[in-house]
Amino acid sequence: MIRLLNSLLVLIACLTTAFGQTKITASEAAKIFEKNKKAQLLDVRTQKEYTDKHIANSINLDWNQKAEFEEGTLSKLNKKSPVYVYCLSGGRSAQAAKNLADRGFTVYEIEGGILKWEATNLPLEKNLSQAPKGITLKQFKALTKDEQMVLVDFHASWCGPCKEMEPSIKQIAEKYAGRVKVLKIDVDENDTLTKQLGITSIPVLYLYKGGKRI
Template sequence: MKYIITIAGLFCSLMTFGQTKIANTEALQKINNEDVQLVDVRTDEEYSKKHLKNSIHINWNDKENFDALASKLDKKKPVYVYCLSGGRSNKAAQYLSEKGFEVFDIEGGIMKWEASNLPLVSANEKTTGINLDAYESLTKSHPKVLVNFYAEWCAPCKELAPIIDKIAQKQADNLKVIKIDADENKDLLKQLGISGIPQLYIFKDGQKTWSKSGLTTLKTLEKKLK
């Protein structure tokens, strides 16, 4: 869908340092009705607790990774950014503007969004666990991601756990390991078609490159992660 900035929209927004400040109510209308890219620049922990629906997670504090993931955004589409209260999103918006993106910084961040009673995705609700949007964002949150679905009662999961911990330690500089409790995320498992655990996935640059149901070896994991 072609993006058109209306005159009214311009008057409602404030230009600062090459990017546009936009009120949260106006931003909500735009991200619901236009073809845009919504970027959450907070930390992994913050994002996992609550975030805006359909947002892409790119951690501003991880500068090297931010640069790599931001470069994959589409310059033909506007980018809407937000953080907790506006500090990090302002810096990220300035950075993306300098890279040639059309950027809108959502005023007040998620704190003002929540105070305005606007819709949020809560990823840690025990009834449903992490949702599919949050899961997909996490798989794209690092150039190389290993996802491990497990459960506390699962004997093979316990046998696999030391291998996962060892690979995480050995490849700490270039690998993100995400552990997802199957009992707390039954809806997600159903959506992904997972019928048994442990279940492993490897993602490279957001694309799934390998999956494994059941046990595997350290040697196999190392080979698949190369």
């Protein structure tokens, strides 16, 4: 099982670094936005994700809606100024950054996206009318406190690397049935828990035994 997990980690590394775009940290980006309120900041998540929470003064163009994305970037962005791009954790923003760079934009990708931004305790504009989603930290601890090992898969429905890993996760669940329990956590539905556990990128795999991460 350890060999299989190691293989999955190699896959993650390959998939998340394939695009090689220029990156800046959340802290570096925040300093730029503080000095320049008119900086071109592009959120490439879905409209629902954007409504839930986003970085102030950003515009939203969903990367998954390719035609609308390309049309929107042409009408709303200025090629003479740099564009700062982010998503939830980096997968979609890497693809969007490459697309923009290929079309002549100067692009900076905010490393780690919203997850890293929150982990750095930087401010976000949020939909305050919405109740916290997902399971609580107490419930998570109860689920991972088991005599058999618990493999926790932090993922999202839109995450390409997560989909690539899914068959291997299923294989682990079947091969080690009775010894390993697989717990899948959708980060979009568990944003509070994700922040509490310090998850700043996906996919992430944690292995627990008796409630302790091993």
